[in-house]
Amino acid sequence: MTVASPESFQGSLQPQGWLRYFSFSLDHKVIGLQYLVTGFIFYLIGGALAGVIRTELASPISDFISRETYNEVLTLHGTVMIFLWIVPVVNGGFGNYLIPFYVGARDMAFPRLNAVAFWMIPPAGILLISSYFISGAAQSGWTAYPPLSITTPAAGQVVWILSVLLLGGSSIFGAINFIATVLKLRQPGLKLMQLPMYCWAMLGTSILVVLSTPVLAGTLILLSFDIVAHTGFFNPALGGNVVVYQHLFWFYSHPAVYIMVLPAFGLVSEILPIHARKPLFGYTTMVYSILGIVFLGLIVWAHHMFTSGTPPWMRLFFTIATSFIAVPTGIKFFNWLATLWGGKIALNSAMLFSCAFIFHFVFGGITGVALAQVPFDIHVHDTYFVVGHFHYIVYGGTVFVIFAAIYHWYPKFTGRMLNEDLGRLHFLLTFVGFNLCFLPQHWLGLNGMPRRVAEYDPAFTTLNQASSIGALLMAISTLPLLYNVIWSAFRGQVAGDNPWRALTPEWLTSSPPPVENWVGAAPLVHEPYAYGVPADQIDLNATSGRDLWSDGRS
Amino acid sequence: MTSLAPSSTVVTTTSLAQPVEAVEHGHGDFRMFGLLLFLVADGMTFAGFFAAYLTFRAVNPLPPGSNYELELLLPSLNTVLLVVSSFTFHRGGKQLLAGNRSGCRPWLLLTAALGSAFLAGQMVEYFSLPFGLTENLFASTFYALTGFHGLHVTLGVICILVVWFQTRDQGRVTASEPFGLEAAELYWHFVDVIWLVLFGLLYVL
Ligand code: HEM
Ligand SMILES: [Cu+2]
Numbered sequence: 001m002t003v004a005s006p007e008s009f010q011g012s013l014q015p016q017g018w019l020r021y022f023s024f025s026l027d028h029k030v031i032g033l034q035y036l037v038t039g040f041i042f043y044l045i046g047g048a049l050a051g052v053i054r055t056e057l058a059s060p061i062s063d064f065i066s067r068e069t070y071n072e073v074l075t076l077h078g079t080v081m082i083f084l085w086i087v088p089v090v091n092g093g094f095g096n097y098l099i100p101f102y103v104g105a106r107d108m109a110f111p112r113l114n115a116v117a118f119w120m121i122p123p124a125g126i127l128l129i130s131s132y133f134i135s136g137a138a139q140s141g142w143t144a145y146p147p148l149s150i151t152t153p154a155a156g157q158v159v160w161i162l163s164v165l166l167l168g169g170s171s172i173f174g175a176i177n178f179i180a181t182v183l184k185l186r187q188p189g190l191k192l193m194q195l196p197m198y199c200w201a202m203l204g205t206s207i208l209v210v211l212s213t214p215v216l217a218g219t220l221i222l223l224s225f226d227i228v229a230h231t232g233f234f235n236p237a238l239g240g241n242v243v244v245y246q247h248l249f250w251f252y253s254h255p256a257v258y259i260m261v262l263p264a265f266g267l268v269s270e271i272l273p274i275h276a277r278k279p280l281f282g283y284t285t286m287v288y289s290i291l292g293i294v295f296l297g298l299i300v301w302a303h304h305m306f307t308s309g310t311p312p313w314m315r316l317f318f319t320i321a322t323s324f325i326a327v328p329t330g331i332k333f334f335n336w337l338a339t340l341w342g343g344k345i346a347l348n349s350a351m352l353f354s355c356a357f358i359f360h361f362v363f364g365g366i367t368g369v370a371l372a373q374v375p376f377d378i379h380v381h382d383t384y385f386v387v388g389h390f391h392y393i394v395y396g397g398t399v400f401v402i403f404a405a406i407y408h409w410y411p412k413f414t415g416r417m418l419n420e421d422l423g424r425l426h427f428l429l430t431f432v433g434f435n436l437c438f439l440p441q442h443w444l445g446l447n448g449m450p451r452r453v454a455e456y457d458p459a460f461t462t463l464n465q466a467s468s469i470g471a472l473l474m475a476i477s478t479l480p481l482l483y484n485v486i487w488s489a490f491r492g493q494v495a496g497d498n499p500w501r502a503l504t505p506e507w508l509t510s511s512p513p514p515v516e517n518w519v520g521a522a523p524l525v526h527e528p529y530a531y532g533v534p535a536d537q538i539d540l541n542a543t544s545g546r547d548l549w550s551d552g553r554s
Numbered sequence: 555m556t557s558l559a560p561s562s563t564v565v566t567t568t569s570l571a572q573p574v575e576a577v578e579h580g581h582g583d584f585r586m587f588g589l590l591l592f593l594v595a596d597g598m599t600f601a602g603f604f605a606a607y608l609t610f611r612a613v614n615p616l617p618p619g620s621n622y623e624l625e626l627l628l629p630s631l632n633t634v635l636l637v638v639s640s641f642t643f644h645r646g647g648k649q650l651l652a653g654n655r656s657g658c659r660p661w662l663l664l665t666a667a668l669g670s671a672f673l674a675g676q677m678v679e680y681f682s683l684p685f686g687l688t689e690n691l692f693a694s695t696f697y698a699l700t701g702f703h704g705l706h707v708t709l710g711v712i713c714i715l716v717v718w719f720q721t722r723d724q725g726r727v728t729a730s731e732p733f734g735l736e737a738a739e740l741y742w743h744f745v746d747v748i749w750l751v752l753f754g755l756l757y758v759l
Contacts, residue, residue, distance in 0.1 A: 110588055176591040184584040214595045215602035222606070222698060231687060231694040233606070239617065239691045244609050248602055 024119065026111035027515060031118050032097030033413060038118075039089035042125055046080035047475060049073050054437075054471035057464050062454040070454035071139035072132060072156070078142030079160065082260070083167045084125050086398055090263035091209075092118065092174050094405055095202050097413075098270075099178060101506035101513075102196045104187030104522040109180035117173035124166035131159040141452060143249060146223060146234035146242050154227050161220045161227075168213045168220075171259075175209035178202045189524055193287065196504050196528045197280060200287050201266025204294040208255040208262075211298065216252035219245060243308055250301035258297045260394060261361075262290065264401035265332060268354050271401075271408050272336055274502045275351040276343030279529040282335040289328030296325045306377045315374045322372035329365055333358065349423030353404035356431055360396025364389055367442065382452075385445025391438045403430065403481070410485070411499050415511040416492030422484040426477055433473025440467050504528045589737050593744045596706075600748050603702065604755060607695045611759075614691055621685045622692040624757055632675045633753050636707075639668035640746045643714070647739050653729045655721055662718040665742070669711040676704050696756060703752055706745045713738040 020030055021037070052073050056064040065073065096114065100107055108114045131137045135155035140148040149157050182195070182203045223245065225231045232238025234245040273280045280286065302310055302318040310318075336358055345351065367389040371377050380386065403426070410418045440463040445451075449460050456464070498507040506513070508523045616622060646661025685693040717738045720727040727734040 109584060113588075172592075172595050176588050176595070179591055180584055180588050184587060210591055210595045211598055214597075214599040218599040218602040218702075219606075221702075222603075225694070225698065229687060231698075232691055233610075233694060233698075238688075239614060241610060241614050241691075244606050247609070248606060251602070 364392030437470025
């Protein structure tokens with residue numbers, strides 16, 4: 001690699017125009033933003049699909065769309081949200097932007113592979129969405145369980161498989177890059193245990209991706225044989241075995257839930273200390289709990305299969321293993337609380353979303369542990385209780401963190417602040433809408449409303465309507481965000497290089513950063529969380545954008 | 555709490571002008587490390603297939619009278635070919651690292667030839683088998699596993715030929731820049747090991 005000397009890239013300090021965001025750029029920051037913006041577009045698409053679902057479910061009969069269309073919409077919604085929004089954004093988006101800074105590098109370990117990984121995503125997404133208009137989309141849900149996926153129309157299902165294979169490949173390439181970057185590209189003198197927590201989160205996540213995503217790929221290849229060549233791997237009519245599909249699928253897809261939430265753990269661990277002006281509590285235990293989650297995450301998959309004829313000994317093992325996950329997760333939860341405890345908290349948008357994350361995550365964790373108990377799970381499996389559980393974690397957890405991260409890093413991306421009032425409005429709408437949408441679903445599930453149906457018992461109407469109103473609020477909540485992000489890019493208050501007075505290396509350079517991240521040598525930060533500034537010396541205006549919320553403690 | 559005391563290692567924007575420590579620019583070569591990670595991933599794909607195969611065998615008995623007899627002679631010969639090819643590749647690699655490019659190239663060709671012979675043997679076996687892809691669960695699994703492995707061998711042979719081409723006089727693979735050869739070799743050994751497992755599971759077990 002030939003490297004520009006500091007003098008020669010003085011001139012290229014600022015971004016070189018918009019076109020490079022549409023190019024095969026090798027700059028990790030460009031790629032990170034490519035992931036982020038592409039992901040957000042898919043979030044809007046997935047959100048529109050959710051809107052269709054909630055409109056249909058506002059009444060107990062199937063009146064808004066046909067049942068087949070409902071299945072297609074449901075399948076697309078799940079697939080888009082998981083594989084095209086959450087996974088690419090918390091991994092590829094923030095990972096690519098931040099990890100090279102955190103390890104003190106100028107780029108990722110394999111910049112070209114990085115660009116390839118990103119450019120696999122738009123075609124996969126377009127393929128998936130266009131299948132709806134061309135042949136009809138897949139109808140068997142994001143889990144594509146056979147025999148349903150074998151008996152529903154083949155074209156849509158095959159396109160679905162192709163698309164998920166592309167996305168899985170992209171995810172694997174990304175993960176290889178993250179592992180190599182964190183382990184091999186650290187600047188000399190920077191120890192592993194001095195890395196910002198997000199690095200550890202991405203290391204753990206990437207290990208999960210490398211170990212589990214290939215299994216999904218292999219499984220989907222076999223499934224496509226069943227569909228196209230009429231083999232019988234997963235087709236009982238031909239002597240095959242559907243449960244094998246479930247095992248292989250969940251061997252990937254349980255780790256996949258951690259692939260969606262571990263990076264969010266990492267991001268929130270970066271955001272909390274800065275806005276509470278305190279060191280991250282329990283760094284070492286945080287690291288070990290991430291590693292513990294990685295290990296346990298690989299051996300709990302059959303808790304999704306308690307009603308699949310799973311033998312008792314297996315149920316017992318998977319119940320116990322799953323319940324154990326509450327230990328490292330609980331450690332992280334208390335560490336976050338302890339980080340906040342006694343801090344000089346700036347309740348700005350980033351902090352509001354982060355605190356809501358903690359709240360939602362703990363709630364979803366508790367329903368998760370409940371679901372891990374076989375006697376309980378056999379009653380609520382495949383009901384709306386499960387839908388409530390995972391949306392509390394995936395949306396209330398990860399998506400809230402993505403929003404927090406947008407408010408937190410936008411000044412770095414653009415050099416301008418997001419508007420705080422709009423941010424708080426966005427938070428309020430999202431928070432109320434989200435809880436109104438998903439809290440009732442627990443009750444619905446406990447009372448027996450099955451998931452993945454377009455029609456339901458009229459007794460459930462009221463709560464479903466409440467849920468739909470919540471969804472409407474969530475849809476509205478994207479408007480202030482969108483407006484804010486676009487308006488602030490041109491008119492936002494100029495942020496300066498380090499508006500939060502943070503210590504992690506991405507803030508120790510200009511905003512937006514120059515092409516190779518720092519002019520001159522990279523700063524070597526041994527203590528990324530050393531916020532020990534006495535409280536009366538903190539300039540709160542600089543920290544929160546306004547000191548409205550932050551008096552009370554000193 | 556100690557955390558409230560200003561820490562001596564705090565790096566603030568003001569210190570941007572004098573970074574704490576200068577860092578050397580540029581970095582080592584960790585393409586092999588990346589390849590290793592890729593092979594772990596690839597190996598997991600096979601692990602998934604093997605797990606599926608073993609479960610099928612354990613819980614899905616074939617209907618009586620099913621046809622699943624495998625000939626052992628040809629596959630055993632194939633196994634020998636592949637194992638030998640790992641050694642020939644290694645010999646070639648050692649020659650290159652010792653600076654003897656012309657001594658390396660015949661070994662590469664020989665390795666590619668052994669790989670191709672393996673593929674030819676595989677084809678002969680496919681055409682002589684009494685069952686097709688959709689005959690029964692065993693047949694499907696057999697073809698899926700050996701076929702997926704065969705694709706790997708094909709890719710490996712292509713890589714070897716490319717490396718062979720790159721070790722010519724003006725080529726980019728040299729004793730001081732041996733990445734292409736080392737990568738192909740690692741991959742080839744990997745494909746070989748997978749075959750041994752596969753052979754054990756499909757033919758011997
Ligand atoms: C303490 C941690 C957790 C436990 C004990 C737990 C437990 C469970 C159990 C037992 C189920 C199966 C319910 C059923 O289908 O009957 C389930 C479903 C699910 N969980 Fe969790 N969970 C936890 C955390 C998470 C996290 C962190 C995520 C995502 C980031 C997540 C996402 C999901 C999803 C997506 C499903 C539904 C999958 C489907 O059938 O479509 N869970 N969880
Ligand atoms: Cu799970």
